Each structure stands twice: as structure tokens, then as C-alpha cells.
Amino acid sequence: MSKHLTKRAEDYSKWYNELIVKADLAENSAVRGCMVIKPYGFAIWEKMQAELDRMFKETGHQNAYFPLLVPKSLFEAEEKNAEGFAKECAVVTHYRLETDPDNEGKLRVDPEAKLQEELIIRPTSEAIIWNTYKGWIQSHRDLPLLINQWANVMRWEMRTRPFLRTAEFLWQEGHTAHATKEEALAEAKQMQEVYATFAEDFMAMPVIKGAKSESERFAGADETYTIEALMQDGKALQAGTSHFLGQNFAKAFDVKYTSKEGKLEHVWATSWGVSTRLIGGLIMTHSDDAGLVLPPKLAPIQVVIVPIYKGEDQLNAIFDKIRPILQELKSKGISVKFDDRDTMRPGAKFAEYELKGVPVRVAIGKRDLENGTAEVARRDTFEKQTVNQDDLITYIEDLLENIQNSLFTKAVSYREAHLTKVDTFEEFKDVIENKGGFVSAHWDGTEETEDKIKELTKATIRCIPNNAINEVGKCVFTGKESTKRVLFAKAY
Amino acid sequence: MSKHLTKRAEDYSKWYNELIVKADLAENSAVRGCMVIKPYGFAIWEKMQAELDRMFKETGHQNAYFPLLVPKSLFEAEEKNAEGFAKECAVVTHYRLETDPDNEGKLRVDPEAKLQEELIIRPTSEAIIWNTYKGWIQSHRDLPLLINQWANVMRWEMRTRPFLRTAEFLWQEGHTAHATKEEALAEAKQMQEVYATFAEDFMAMPVIKGAKSESERFAGADETYTIEALMQDGKALQAGTSHFLGQNFAKAFDVKYTSKEGKLEHVWATSWGVSTRLIGGLIMTHSDDAGLVLPPKLAPIQVVIVPIYKGEDQLNAIFDKIRPILQELKSKGISVKFDDRDTMRPGAKFAEYELKGVPVRVAIGKRDLENGTAEVARRDTFEKQTVNQDDLITYIEDLLENIQNSLFTKAVSYREAHLTKVDTFEEFKDVIENKGGFVSAHWDGTEETEDKIKELTKATIRCIPNNAINEVGKCVFTGKESTKRVLFAKAY
Numbered sequence: 001m002s003k004h005l006t007k008r009a010e011d012y013s014k015w016y017n018e019l020i021v022k023a024d025l026a027e028n029s030a031v032r033g034c035m036v037i038k039p040y041g042f043a044i045w046e047k048m049q050a051e052l053d054r055m056f057k058e059t060g061h062q063n064a065y066f067p068l069l070v071p072k073s074l075f076e077a078e079e080k081n082a083e084g085f086a087k088e089c090a091v092v093t094h095y096r097l098e099t100d101p102d103n104e105g106k107l108r109v110d111p112e113a114k115l116q117e118e119l120i121i122r123p124t125s126e127a128i129i130w131n132t133y134k135g136w137i138q139s140h141r142d143l144p145l146l147i148n149q150w151a152n153v154m155r156w157e158m159r160t161r162p163f164l165r166t167a168e169f170l171w172q173e174g175h176t177a178h179a180t181k182e183e184a185l186a187e188a189k190q191m192q193e194v195y196a197t198f199a200e201d202f203m204a205m206p207v208i209k210g211a212k213s214e215s216e217r218f219a220g221a222d223e224t225y226t227i228e229a230l231m232q233d234g235k236a237l238q239a240g241t242s243h244f245l246g247q248n249f250a251k252a253f254d255v256k257y258t259s260k261e262g263k264l265e266h267v268w269a270t271s272w273g274v275s276t277r278l279i280g281g282l283i284m285t286h287s288d289d290a291g292l293v294l295p296p297k298l299a300p301i302q303v304v305i306v307p308i309y310k311g312e313d314q315l316n317a318i319f320d321k322i323r324p325i326l327q328e329l330k331s332k333g334i335s336v337k338f339d340d341r342d343t344m345r346p347g348a349k350f351a352e353y354e355l356k357g358v359p360v361r362v363a364i365g366k367r368d369l370e371n372g373t374a375e376v377a378r379r380d381t382f383e384k385q386t387v388n389q390d391d392l393i394t395y396i397e398d399l400l401e402n403i404q405n406s407l408f409t410k411a412v413s414y415r416e417a418h419l420t421k422v423d424t425f426e427e428f429k430d431v432i433e434n435k436g437g438f439v440s441a442h443w444d445g446t447e448e449t450e451d452k453i454k455e456l457t458k459a460t461i462r463c464i465p466n467n468a469i470n471e472v473g474k475c476v477f478t479g480k481e482s483t484k485r486v487l488f489a490k491a492y
Numbered sequence: 493m494s495k496h497l498t499k500r501a502e503d504y505s506k507w508y509n510e511l512i513v514k515a516d517l518a519e520n521s522a523v524r525g526c527m528v529i530k531p532y533g534f535a536i537w538e539k540m541q542a543e544l545d546r547m548f549k550e551t552g553h554q555n556a557y558f559p560l561l562v563p564k565s566l567f568e569a570e571e572k573n574a575e576g577f578a579k580e581c582a583v584v585t586h587y588r589l590e591t592d593p594d595n596e597g598k599l600r601v602d603p604e605a606k607l608q609e610e611l612i613i614r615p616t617s618e619a620i621i622w623n624t625y626k627g628w629i630q631s632h633r634d635l636p637l638l639i640n641q642w643a644n645v646m647r648w649e650m651r652t653r654p655f656l657r658t659a660e661f662l663w664q665e666g667h668t669a670h671a672t673k674e675e676a677l678a679e680a681k682q683m684q685e686v687y688a689t690f691a692e693d694f695m696a697m698p699v700i701k702g703a704k705s706e707s708e709r710f711a712g713a714d715e716t717y718t719i720e721a722l723m724q725d726g727k728a729l730q731a732g733t734s735h736f737l738g739q740n741f742a743k744a745f746d747v748k749y750t751s752k753e754g755k756l757e758h759v760w761a762t763s764w765g766v767s768t769r770l771i772g773g774l775i776m777t778h779s780d781d782a783g784l785v786l787p788p789k790l791a792p793i794q795v796v797i798v799p800i801y802k803g804e805d806q807l808n809a810i811f812d813k814i815r816p817i818l819q820e821l822k823s824k825g826i827s828v829k830f831d832d833r834d835t836m837r838p839g840a841k842f843a844e845y846e847l848k849g850v851p852v853r854v855a856i857g858k859r860d861l862e863n864g865t866a867e868v869a870r871r872d873t874f875e876k877q878t879v880n881q882d883d884l885i886t887y888i889e890d891l892l893e894n895i896q897n898s899l900f901t902k903a904v905s906y907r908e909a910h911l912t913k914v915d916t917f918e919e920f921k922d923v924i925e926n927k928g929g930f931v932s933a934h935w936d937g938t939e940e941t942e943d944k945i946k947e948l949t950k951a952t953i954r955c956i957p958n959n960a961i962n963e964v965g966k967c968v969f970t971g972k973e974s975t976k977r978v979l980f981a982k983a984y
Contacts, residue, residue: 109585119582128521
């Protein structure tokens with residue numbers, strides 16, 4: 001494989017696909033639209049999982065596990081949800097293979113092992129979970145029910161891209177049941193907040209919180225709350241969604257509880273999820289033409305130390321100096337790697353860690369040994385600094401924090417520079433086509449207008465921001481009255 | 493649901509099934525043979541996962557993720573493996589549903605969305621993984637490749653039982669590639685050791701390490717190493733297996749590397765796995781007629797504190813005493829719950845925590861407040877002790893360790909009392925039928941004898957123990973010469 005990475009300005013999409021392979025994050029598999037997540041990419045997902053899982057538990061949720069397969073009759077019970085996912089379902093119809101009598105040594109589906117009822121590989125688990133909740137919920141004392149699942153799901157998408165849209169993907173899906181509408185709404189909004197906090201504090205990826213327009217809602221939801229991020233190429237990425245499901249699933253699966261007053265009522269529901277798509281967002285928020293740039297809080301390797309030496313003796317002398325530093329960094333919970341491979345030159349190592357986005361690189365050679373110094377380079381800005389070995393630990397700790405903050409600040413600046421208020425459709429088209437980013441515009445609230453704008457510009461309503469100000473205005477397309485600006489963008 | 497739990501002596505199998513439901517571990521789902529793992533059961537799995545994952549990483553393995561679905565042509569590439577799993581495969585044949593024209597509001601499989609090649613839901617991932625490794629391995633520098641995956645798999649078993657044998661189950665599967673046969677063998681044995689250590693040190697479940705006879709090997713393996721545990725009803729449980737796969741998969745998928753000497757050679761492979769089946773083993777090793785008994789190291793709640801009070805004032809006084817104790821226990825990493833629910837009497841709470849196997853229960857009432865004491869009960873022996881509040885932390889720490897060790901010791905004693913050497917087939921049948929447990933007997937090494945013994949007694953060879961002593965003897969069935977005793981048992 002060529003070491004050359006396409007430049008972002010040349011072809012952003014090609015850069016993205018190449019980077020994923022070259023940085024050892026993932027690769028395509030033999031199954032259409034499904035990827036293999038390689039150890040380095042999976043280590044990022046593990047870091048994400050650990051933080052999210054902690055945040056879910058801190059907000060009172062417990063993990064559980066529900067079946068992969070959904071009987072068709074359950075799948076179709078909530079009509080809107082079924083309609084939304086029917087066209088992208090992988091369907092299990094048989095449960096056995098047999099030797100193919102017409103083709104020696106080959107197997108074929110055993111026609112006698114046909115299932116009476118087809119099974120759908122979950123594209124999302126509301127159906128199987130709500131069918132289960134029916135048995136778990138009788139009384140107000142069983143509520144709220146706050147459950148999360150880490151799982152794989154399958155959506156047979158026609159156009160796939162690694163991390164961003166794959167047929168199979170890994171995610172978490174929270175499914176909660178509540179006694180009142182207010183509680184369920186509060187839960188859905190709380191999880192939107194949790195996602196926003198995770199995106200900004202750990203991924204260093206600023207997001208805009210808002211609600212989806214009706215046409216962009218999750219199939220079966222009464223309200224979908226979203227966090228929307230902006231990628232370097234000016235396209236938006238829906239990074240996480242939290243749905244208020246009303247009583248739709250409770251009614252479809254007949255899940256009722258006896259209230260304190262002894263009345264039998266349908267429960268209220270939410271569901272919420274983020275997926276391996278976040279890794280796509282992480283890549284397209286920070287990385288550059290030299291490769292991946294990772295925020296320290298999610299980097300599998302936060303610091304790499306590269307000895308520059310000739311011969312065993314120099315290497316040993318360097319290692320003697322470095323050993324206590326390695327130990328202290330590790331004891332502080334910093335993930336550090338000492339790379340003494342003798343099959344590769346330091347320059348090649350530097351390039352590899354740049355490609356893989358390791359936030360801090362420390363190089364130490366003969367001269368450093370004499371001077372009691374080390375050279376510290378940060379991945380995000382390529383700045384280098386000579387540091388006294390005695391100050392190295394503190395310097396690295398500060399630098400990691402500094403990089404984390406500076407990546408976030410930079411991404412916020414980019415997002416602010418690419419959020420444009422427009423008041424005419426000419427401006428709208430011009431910004432979407434030439435500048436990219438979010439366009440803040442008045443909209444008359446109709447699906448018809450939304451569709452027309454999408455048809456003409458490929459821009460969709462990303463969200464009605466939570467913090468939108470009431471403001472009298474006119475729809476940018478029809479001129480009809482509007483009270484709020486919404487955010488449009490082209491999106492992944 | 494009735495609170496009564498069937499006694500083990502009455503019907504062990506019924507006791508097991510009831511306990512799983514009553515202790516909130518799992519329940520059957522709407523999908524044949526698939527269970528829902530409830531939060532309490534899943535919390536045990538999470539504890540198991542955390543320890544195993546740490547042990548895998550400490551032995552140099554990394555996690556990755558490979559696709560759920562395996563194209564049929566890859567599935568059948570390694571013939572023995574394919575043959576072994578063909579009869580229990582869930583097969584995806586279509587990728588879309590459509591509205592059923594003959595049945596309003598219902599969906600049906602869209603006959604036009606038939607896949608060109610059927611996809612198998614992984615029963616195990618050798619095929620998809622070795623097809624991927626082909627691209628990852630070129631040189632001896634790429635070896636060893638040490639990868640693990642946490643995943644769900646599907647085996648369409650006809651008879652299923654919660655945790656022990658379910659159509660879908662959760663597991664980890666390690667898949668490694670090595671330059672030499674010796675290295676691969678050492679890896680397979682190392683992972684058997686890791687599993688044994690986990691079973692004994694964390695599950696407090698003694699295991700016998702050994703090799704499987706040829707007929708009991710994993711389909712596609714040259715050697716299967718196993719850890720075998722003994723359940724309370726005298727049946728054995730295969731708790732984990734580690735396979736030396738020889739070059740079978742390397743040849744089937746054409747995975748070669750260039751050696752240091754420049755020669756092109758097929759690599760050597762292992763795979764190894766443990767699953768949610770371990771939870772079944774945990775239950776059947778320690779639990780009793782009052783419910784679950786959990787070893788402290790895997791208990792989701794290690795200590796429960798139940799206040800015994802009348803009125804808010806007494807509760808507050810108790811909580812004032814307990815608060816610092818709760819905090820200190822938590823700071824020591826002990827998982828503790830303070831149960832002040834006012835909807836349930838203390839006696840009912842005690843029964844609930846007994847059923848759920850919480851290792852240590854602390855009760856504190858009015859008299860204790862006056863005396864500065866608390867009553868501490870251990871779940872495994874039901875022994876109670878009055879302890880000074882000042883000594884409570886130390887007492888609990890010691891008690892948890894004590895319970896962990898004592899569960900293991902008790903299980904070892906049971907296993908030792910149920911491992912019987914026999915030299916005649918009469919004795920063999922008598923022990924298998926009336927006493928249960930492992931039978932150590934000479935075997936002539938043929939599959940024919942193995943089959944006959946199984947047919948006559950339902951006992952199978954569980955393993956040829958690693959520590960078997962060379963000993964001249966005669967096969968218990970045929971009288972032919974034998975050099976080693978092997979272990980037989982009825983098994984789950």
C-alpha cells in the first residue's frame with residue numbers, strides 16, 4: 001500500500017477512506033457493506049464505550065441483553081417503526097445447511113429447514129424489548145425502567161462508508177419506560193445532554209443540540225432530539241439521537257401499569273443511541289493531511305517515546321533514563337508506549353505515529369542524554385519543545401490537557417465560522433454550495449418546503465436548535481411567516 | 493410468580509430453571525431458544541468480562557470486531573468446521589420486507605430482494621477471520637497475531653437451556669496466528685491456563701484441565717484443550733475450550749508468511765472461547781435451596797445493608813451511623829447497597845437478597861444503635877455475627893475474602909468426593925448411575941469404545957487430564973491395553 005495519503009483539499013472523501021485503512025482503524029470485509037474494525041480502531045471504541053457506560057450508569061441506567069433476532073410479527077407490531085425499517089432488513093428464513101447433492105463438497109440451504117415465521121436481524125430493538133417489557137411492568141413501582149444495551153445491529157443500506165454508514169454497526173441503545181409523559185420527555189432530553197457532554201468533553205467535537213423536524217424523526221418517535229456536529233468539509237453529521245416515543249410502543253405491545261391511584265395506564269417511552277459512527281465524526285473533526293489527530297482522552301496511545309540510538313549500549317542508557325518516567329506516566333493512568341523496534345528508523349516511526357494520531361511524541365537521543373533533556377512534539381500543531389527530563393511528567397500532563405482543549409477550541413472556531421445566517425434563498429443556495437456548514441434560516445414549518453429545499457440544494461433541516469430564539473421572520477423559500485430559525489446543512 | 497423455589501433434591505433441573513427466573517438473571521424470549529439476560533444477570537457477565545478482558549490484555553491480546561454474517565462460500569472453505577456447524581446455522585436469504593398485498597397492514601419477505609449468496613450468522617468466526625487474516629499476514633514480522641473478539645454467536649440447537657445452551661449466546665473468541673507449531677501449541681495451552689485461573693480464582697469453581705478425545709474436539713481443530721467443572725448434580729460442565737487448529741484454516745484460506753529465512757510457509761493457528769455458559773456453571777457450583785450463592789469477586793452487590801426501623805427518626809439515626817461506613821466500603825472498591833425501601837419488611841428483603849446471592853448482609857436496628865453494633869450474616873453458611881460498628885469495615889473485608897475461599901474449598905471437596913477411580917465396567921456403570929461425578933478409568937483409545945460407553949451409560953470422555961500419570965492398565969470396557977486413565981462423566 002502506498003504511504004501517500006490523498007490531501008483533504010484534493011478529495012475529502014478519498015482522504016477519509018484512505019486514512020481509515022492507513023491508520024489501521026478498519027477495512028472492508030467480504031460481506032457487502034460490513035467492515036472489520038481493526039485493533040487500533042476498536043481501542044478507540046473501547047475508550048468511548050467505557051466513558052459512555054460510566055455516564056449511563058451515573059444517570060441510573062443498567063445494562064441488559066436482548067435477542068439479535070426479531071420475529072416478523074413483533075417487528076411489524078408498531079407500524080411506523082416497521083415501515084421505517086422494512087426496506088433495509090436482513091431476514092433469516094432457514095436454520096440449517098445440507099450437503100448440496102448437485103455440487104460435491106458444497107453446502108446449500110436445506111429446503112426442509114424453513115422457519116415457520118421469518119426472523120429479522122434487529123435494525124433497532126424497540127420491538128423485541130417492548131414485547132419483553134410487557135412482562136416486567138405491572139405497577140408504578142416497576143417504573144421508571146432504565147435499561148441500556150450494547151449490541152450489534154444491521155441495516156441493509158445501499159450506500160455504505162466505513163464508520164459513517166455500514167450494514168452492521170456497533171452501538172448502544174437505551175430503552176426506558178416511565179409513568180408520565182413529563183418524565184419520559186425529561187429522560188430523552190437528559191440523554192441528549194449526556195451525548196453532548198460526551199461529544200464535547202471527550203471527543204472535543206462541538207455539537208448543536210436540537211430537535212428534528214417531523215420528516216427527519218426516528219420511525220415511531222413523537223420527538224427526536226439530536227446532537228449535530230460539523231465536519232471539516234462543511235457537511236453536518238448527526239452524531240447521536242434521543243427519542244421521545246410517546247405511548248406508541250406501549251400501545252403496540254399493550255404495556256400498561258397500575259398508577260398510585262389504581263388506574264391502568266399505558267407507559268411512556270424513550271430510546272436513544274450512539275454508534276461506531278462517532279469514530280467517523282472524530283476523524284472528520286480533527287484529522288489533517290498527515291493523518292489522524294486524536295483527542296488525548298480517547299487516544300489508545302497518548303504518548304509514544306522513541307529512542308534515537310546507535311547500538312545496544314546507547315539504547316540501554318536511554319532506557320535507564322526512560323524507565324522511571326514510563327512507570328510514573330503509567331501510574332498516572334497515561335497510556336504510553338516505548339518504541340524500541342530496531343527494524344525501523346526514527347523518521348519512519350515518527351511518520352507512523354503521526355498517521356495514527358498519537359497526541360504526544362517524545363524523542364530522546366545521545367545529545368539529550370548528555371543534556372538531561374528530551375524533545376517533545378505535539379501531533380495537532382507539530383510544535384516541538386526541548387524539555388528537561390526532570391520536568392517531563394508535568395510537561396506531558398499539561399500538554400495532554402492543552403491539546404484536548406485546543407482541539408475543542410479549534411473545532412468550535414471552525415463551526416462558528418461556518419454557521420451562516422441567511423434571509424434569502426439566493427444566499428441560502430450560495431452558502432450551501434460554496435461555503436458549506438450550517439445555514440440558519442427561517443422555515444415555514446411545512447414538509448413540502450423542506451422537501452423542495454432538499455431537492456434544490458441537497459440541504460436538509462439538521463435541527464431546530466434547543467436555544468433557538470423566538471424571532472419574527474419569513475420562510476427563506478416561501479416567504480410565509482416563521483417564528484424561529486432552523487439549521488440546514490448538507491449531511492452525512 | 494410463586495416465591496417457592498423447588499428444592500435441588502426434588503428436581504435439580506427445575507430448581508435451576510426456576511432460580512434463573514426468580515433471581516432475575518434471565519428469562520426466555522419470544523425467539524425460540526434465545527434468552528433475555530436481565531440486568532442482574534448481565535451485571536455478573538460484565539464482571540466476568542472485565543476480569544477476562546484484563547487477563548487477555550495482560551497476555552498480549554488486543555480486541556477487534558469482525559462481521560456477524562459469513563458468506564456461504566467462506567463458511568464452507570474449511571470442510572470439517574463447516575460440516576460441524578452446518579446443521580445448526582441460521583441463514584439470511586433476503587434483505588428487504590415489503591407490504592403483503594394479500595394481507596393488509598402486514599409485511600412479507602420481498603421475493604425480489606433475494607441475496608445472490610446466502611449469509612450465515614456466525615456460529616463461530618474462524619471463517620470470516622481467517623479470510624481477513626490473509627490480508628494481514630505476509631511476513632514473520634506480522635506474527636504472532638493475537639486477537640480477541642467479544643461477540644454474539646448463533647447455533648440453532650434443538651434443545652436449549654438458559655445460559656447452558658442457547659441459540660444465541662454471548663462469548664469471546666480469541667483467534668491467533670503463529671509462525672511455528674510450538675508457538676501455537678503454547679498459546680493454546682496458555683489460554684487454557686488463563687481460563688482455569690479465572691474459573692478458580694474468580695468463579696471459585698475448581699476445574700480439571702485436559703485435552704479432548706478426537707471425537708469431542710472442536711470441528712476443524714487438531715487438538716482441543718478444555719477446562720471441566722463438576723456441577724452439584726454430578727454432571728460435568730465443559731466451561732471453556734482452547735483449540736490448536738494446526739494449519740487447517742491457514743490452508744483453507746491460503747494464509748502464508750515469509751519466514752526469516754525467506755521461505756513461504758502456512759501459519760499455525762489457535763482459537764479459544766468462553767461464553768455466558770459460565771453463568772450456568774457459577775449457579776450450579778455454589779447455589780442452594782434458598783437461591784443463588786455468588787462468590788464475592790463476581791457478585792454485582794457484595795454487601796447489602798438493611799436498616800430495621802420504625803419511623804423516619806430511627807431511619808435517619810441509622811443512616812447517620814451507616815453513611816461513613818458506606819463511603820469507606822465504596823472507596824475500597826466494595827459494591828454496597830443500602831436498602832431503605834419502605835414498601836417491604838426486613839424479612840422480605842432478607843429473603844430477596846438470599847435469593848439473589850448477595851454474599852454479605854448487614855442489619856442494623858434500634859438495639860444496635862444503642863450498643864454500637866451491627867448484625868452481619870454471610871449468605872453461603874447463613875452464619876450470623878454481632879460486630880462492633882468500629883470493626884465493621886475490617887470484618888466485612890475479611891469476610892468477603894473468607895467467603896470467596898470457602899466457596900472454592902467446598903467445591904474442591906465436593907469434586908474430590910466425586911472423582912472415582914474404577915477398574916471394571918460394572919463399577920463404572922454403578923458410579924455413573926448412582927453416584928455421579930467424574931469417573932477415572934482406562935480406555936483403549938478408540939472412538940468405537942467411546943461410542944459404546946456413551947450409548948450404554950450416557951457418559952462421555954470429558955478429558956484426558958493434563959496431569960494424567962502414565963500407568964499400565966486395561967480398558968474398562970474392552971480390556972485392551974491402556975497407558976493412561978481418562979475422565980468420564982455425564983455432561984451438560
